[in-house]
Amino acid sequence: MSKRASLTWVLTLLAGIALADSGKPAGQWVKTLTQQALDSGFLSRLPPNVSVVFGLAKPQEGTDVRQLLSKEGHQVHTFNVSVANHNDVVIFNVNAQSGSTVAYLVAPDGQLRRAVSYHTGGEAKDLSAADAKSGMAHEKKYWSERAKSAPAASPAAAPAAPPAKSGPGQ
Numbered sequence: 001m002s003k004r005a006s007l008t009w010v011l012t013l014l015a016g017i018a019l020a021d022s023g024k025p026a027g028q029w030v031k032t033l034t035q036q037a038l039d040s041g042f043l044s045r046l047p048p049n050v051s052v053v054f055g056l057a058k059p060q061e062g063t064d065v066r067q068l069l070s071k072e073g074h075q076v077h078t079f080n081v082s083v084a085n086h087n088d089v090v091i092f093n094v095n096a097q098s099g100s101t102v103a104y105l106v107a108p109d110g111q112l113r114r115a116v117s118y119h120t121g122g123e124a125k126d127l128s129a130a131d132a133k134s135g136m137a138h139e140k141k142y143w144s145e146r147a148k149s150a151p152a153a154s155p156a157a158a159p160a161a162p163p164a165k166s167g168p169g170q
Contacts, residue, residue: 027110041066057084
């Protein structure tokens with residue numbers, strides 16, 4: 001076998017392993033966490049600026065969601081499922097110290113639909129395609145790990161900290 005053919009074979013094998021993602025279908029992490037949020041997540045409300053930009057239910061008031069929350073130092077991650085439309089999933093990554101927030105609207109299959117950034121009280125602005133893709137890859141990895149370790153739906157699956165009353169970044 002030539003070096004080129006060997007290299008092609010190795011790259012194909014590595015791509016197949018990467019795509020396998022431990023045998024779970026694409027977006028399984030979203031389905032798992034959506035069910036966990038609906039079963040035991042805190043009732044919260046997304047900020048109006050994000051609800052408007054993403055075209056979610058009750059945009060002027062902020063969208064009602066069931067929320068999973070995780071905090072690591074100043075970073076707060078939330079996984080939010082719209083109460084009105086379970087296909088609307090919004091993931092936030094908030095720096096609680098600076099007020100810098102990135103929000104990702106995600107489809108039920110895990111595909112990024114739109115991403116915005118803003119500072120507390122500010123206008124939400126679309127992220128560049130490169131920044132959105134890079135940030136979403138990080139969030140997918142973060143939440144996929146949580147989904148793998150998620151217990152079956154039970155009260156113990158609820159996040160340890162209460163959600164912010166008016167939603168992330170407010």
